[in-house]
Every structure is written in structure tokens, then in C-alpha cells.
Amino acid sequence: MLLDTRLPIHRAVGLLIAFGILSTLSACTQAETATSPRAAAASPKIGYVTLRPQPVAIQSDTAGRVVALRTAEIRPQVGGVVMERVFEPGCEVKQGDLLFRLDPKPFEAQLAAAEATLAKASAALPSVQAKAERYANLSASTVISQQDKEDAQALFLQTKADIAAAEAAVETARINLGYAEIRAPIDGIIGTTNVDIGTLLTAGQAASLATIRQLDPIYVDLTESSSNLLRRQAALEEGAFVSAFGNAAASPQVTLKLPGGTIYGETGTLEARDRFVSESTSTFTVRARFPNPDLTLLPGQYVRASIEIGSDDEGFLVPQRAVSRNSKGEATASFLTGDDMIETRIIETYTDVGGEWLVTGGVAEGDRLVVDGFQKIQPGARVSPVEVELDGNGVVRTPDAAGSTALLETSSPGLASALVAKAQD
Known part of the structure; x- marks a missing residue:
């Protein structure tokens, strides 16, 4: 090839150098293509881990x-007007703490009336009891009739029943008076309430006054x-x-x-x-x-x-990134054979453990599981395996933690173009 004699001498020398470099690169590239196992055999690098049994918590x-833990909805047992709200919503309360106080006067009056009825019945008991006993002692004589004796005995029993009823009424009135003070049935945190001083409550109403929840x-x-x-x-x-x-x-x-x-x-x-x-x-x-x-x-x-x-x-943990599903929905994974070829197996996954599967079938100790480079392989293909490690996030790294196993190749045509451009300058 003849050089243009009109070019300055330094430009001509630069072009000669560039053409020499291109020729050398071309020869090197052809030699590498003819001798490189990667180019000739097309064996991609893949990352694998070796499976070992280990204790696994399922x-x-x-x-x-x-x-x-426990929930108590507070409702009134008796009707009345709220005179005082003792607690603050959202605070902690203990069992037996006073929450609301109703007007006690109606219940105090009922208790007083019940106690008066009991006193009246109790006062009549000695008289009717003595009369019944006296008539019973005269049973052998004809002084009184049989009817009088039976009436005296019936009056005595009726008076005893009146006393029992009056005692029950007193106890009921006392209980109702106690219900005028509404107390916490359990320990816990009491919630908000719409009840305040002056609110009229009814016994057993549907709407609760407040709710206590035990949280610890x-x-x-x-x-x-x-x-x-x-x-x-x-x-x-x-x-x-x-x-x-x-x-x-x-x-x-x-x-x-x-x-x-x-x-x-x-x-x-x-x-x-x-x-x-x-x-x-x-x-x-x-x-x-x-x-x-x-x-x-x-x-x-x-x-x-x-x-x-x-x-x-002796469980086997397989990274989830290495497991896929076939058309039947079965779990599959890629493994390396003894001669570094790819084989696909069906495995049995039981449950996930973090970012891994617990596998109960299809694997054995020492199996080399492919975990990186899936896009470069197919069943039966020969590969260049590199043992790697997976960190806690499932990222593939070399054993010395130097970085990922992804391959980075320099483009020779790009390098030649850069040299030519520089020479022309």
C-alpha cells in the first residue's frame, strides 16, 4: 500500500504505527481464537456450592x-345517676379499684326499708312461737280445738318465712348499694369512655361504660x-x-x-x-x-x-435462588456431574428456612449445586465451575470475599478503535 506523499511526514509515521498495531492485535486475536479453550469449547464459568447435611430447626x-389476655366490658348492675368518675382513660387499674360512683341515696333507702321489714318480722316471732308451743302442749286436752292448734303452728312457720324473706331483701338492698360503686373486675389498661358526671345509667344496658384489657x-x-x-x-x-x-x-x-x-x-x-x-x-x-x-x-x-x-x-438446605419449577410444578435444580457437565434433577422441598429450602429428596452429601450463571448453561453442557459462597442476603461471592463471580471481559475491537483514534490525533 502506497502512502500519500502529500501527507506530512509525522502523520505518515503515525499511520504506519497504527496499522502495525492493528496487524499485531489481529494476529493475537486469531491465535487466541485458535488456542483458547473458552472460545473453542464455549465452556462458561458458573458458580456452585457443595451441599453438606447440617442440623436444621424446622x-x-x-x-x-x-x-x-383478659377483657372486661364494664356495665352497670343497677340504674342510677353518675356522681363521680374516678379513673382517667388509658391508665392502668387494679382489680377492685373504684371506677364510677352512682348516687347512693335510693339504695340506702331501700336497705333501710328492708331492714325495717326484717325487724318487724323478727319482733313477731317470739309471740307466735310461744303460742304454737303452748297449743302443742295442750294436745291431750279438749280446751282448744285441733283447728286452733294448726292455725298457731301455721302462723309460727309463716313468721319464720317472713323473717327469711326480709333477710334476703336486706341482702339484696345491701348488694345494690354496693353496685352503686362500680369497680374494676380485673387488672389491666382501661380504655376511653363517654360516661361522665350526670349520666343516667340503666341496669344491664347494652353499651359498656369502658373496657379493661389485660396486656401483660x-x-x-x-x-x-x-x-x-x-x-x-x-x-x-x-x-x-x-x-x-x-x-x-x-x-x-x-x-x-x-x-x-x-x-x-x-x-x-x-x-x-x-x-x-x-x-x-x-x-x-x-x-x-x-x-x-x-x-x-x-x-x-x-x-x-x-x-x-x-x-x-441431617437436613440439606438449598438456596432458593437455585430452585425453579418445571411445567408440572415440580421443584428442580441444576447440579454438576463428575466431568463438570450440567444435569437437572427434581428435588423435594419441604419448607422454607429463611432464604433457603429444606430439601428432603433428590440431593446427597457432596453434590455440587449451581447457584450462579444460570443464563449461560443448559442440561448436558460442559462448564468451568468455580466454588463460591452465598452471604446472608443470598449474594454470590468468592470464598475470599473478593467480590462477585460475574465475569468481566475486555472488548478487543473497542481497544483497537481507541488506538486508531489516538494515532490520527
Whole structure:
């Protein structure tokens, strides 16, 4: 190729250098293409982890609602006008604390009347009793008739009955007088109220005066599907894991996740389990009990819970990122054969444990599971495996934590273009 003699000598020299570099790069690229195993065999690099059995705590994740340990709706037992409201809404009250005071005068008057009736009946008793006894002693004579004797005895018994009725009336009046002071039936936090001084109350009214809820400790009602119940029972019978319910001395532990993802600091225990399945939702309820010293949990709050249901001493955990589903809905994963080829297997997943699946079938100790580079492989393809690690967030990293195993390749044509541009300048 002839150079244009009209070009300055330094431009001509620059072009010659550029063409020489391009020729060298081309030769190197051809040599690499002919000799590089990656280009010739097209063996992509993939990341894998080696599966090992390990102790696994099996948990059941379910939703639940917070329920107060005890709830008491305050209603009046007698009618009357409120003279005083003693408590402040939202405060803590103890059993027996005075909440409302009604006008006691009507009840004091009823008690006085009942006590007067009792005194009257009691005053008549000695006379009628003596008369009945005297007539009974004259039973052998003909001084009085049989009718008189029976009347005297009946009057005596009637007077005793009047006294008993008067005593009951006195007790009722005393109870009603006590109901004029409305007290807390349980310990807890009392809510808001619309009742204040001057409010007229009626006995047994539908609207409650206030509600007291005991919040420490507190219940969480958890719902679980009946299908999961049957699946776990079958796994127990097959010996897939050891049940946590079998140890009566150590009740299964329950942990909570609050709205927003915060983990509740206290651990709960199972309190009770329903022995029936709901016909409408096909679920059953498990009740857990939690300490609530700071009143973090409030009735009606929605939470997520994890129940410890058992343990597997030799369980296999497979990262969820490595598991997919085939057209039949079966779980599948890619593994490396002994000659570094890809094979796809159907595996049996039991439950999720964090970001991993607990697998009960289809894997064995020492299996090399593909966890990165899925887009580069297909069953039967030969690959270049690189052992990697997964951090707590499921991110693939090399064992020395130097970074991701993603491959970065430099584009040779791009480098040549840059050199040519620089030479022309």
C-alpha cells in the first residue's frame, strides 16, 4: 500500500504505527481464537456450592392477631345517676379499684326499708312461737280445738318465712348499694369512655361504660391451614424430623415479626391448640402467650410468627435462588456431574428456612449445586465451575470475599478503535 506523499511526514509515521498495531492485535486475536479453550469449547464459568447435611430447626411461618389476655366490658348492675368518675382513660387499674360512683341515696333507702321489714318480722316471732308451743302442749286436752292448734303452728312457720324473706331483701338492698360503686373486675389498661358526671345509667344496658384489657402477658392467635397440618403429620410418621411437641418439658418456642419487619424481642410459648378445623376457612388456630412488659403488642395488631415444630439433625438446605419449577410444578435444580457437565434433577422441598429450602429428596452429601450463571448453561453442557459462597442476603461471592463471580471481559475491537483514534490525533 502506497502512502500519500502529500501527507506530512509525522502523520505518515503515525499511520504506519497504527496499522502495525492493528496487524499485531489481529494476529493475537486469531491465535487466541485458535488456542483458547473458552472460545473453542464455549465452556462458561458458573458458580456452585457443595451441599453438606447440617442440623436444621424446622419452623412454620404463619399470620396471627394479637388478643388481650383478659377483657372486661364494664356495665352497670343497677340504674342510677353518675356522681363521680374516678379513673382517667388509658391508665392502668387494679382489680377492685373504684371506677364510677352512682348516687347512693335510693339504695340506702331501700336497705333501710328492708331492714325495717326484717325487724318487724323478727319482733313477731317470739309471740307466735310461744303460742304454737303452748297449743302443742295442750294436745291431750279438749280446751282448744285441733283447728286452733294448726292455725298457731301455721302462723309460727309463716313468721319464720317472713323473717327469711326480709333477710334476703336486706341482702339484696345491701348488694345494690354496693353496685352503686362500680369497680374494676380485673387488672389491666382501661380504655376511653363517654360516661361522665350526670349520666343516667340503666341496669344491664347494652353499651359498656369502658373496657379493661389485660396486656401483660398477652395472647397471639395464629392460623394454620389444615393441609400443612396433614403434611407435617405425614412427615413425622415417616421420621423426616423430630417433633418439638413431643417434649412436654420444653414447649415449642414462637417468635414474632411486627409490622414493618421488626423482630419482637420476647419469645413466646404455645398455650393451646384447637382440636377442630374451621369449615369456612379450612384452618385451625394455635394460641401463643408472650410477655409484653413494654406494651409493644396491642390487641388487634397483625403479626407474623414462626413456630418451632421440629428439627432435622441431617437436613440439606438449598438456596432458593437455585430452585425453579418445571411445567408440572415440580421443584428442580441444576447440579454438576463428575466431568463438570450440567444435569437437572427434581428435588423435594419441604419448607422454607429463611432464604433457603429444606430439601428432603433428590440431593446427597457432596453434590455440587449451581447457584450462579444460570443464563449461560443448559442440561448436558460442559462448564468451568468455580466454588463460591452465598452471604446472608443470598449474594454470590468468592470464598475470599473478593467480590462477585460475574465475569468481566475486555472488548478487543473497542481497544483497537481507541488506538486508531489516538494515532490520527
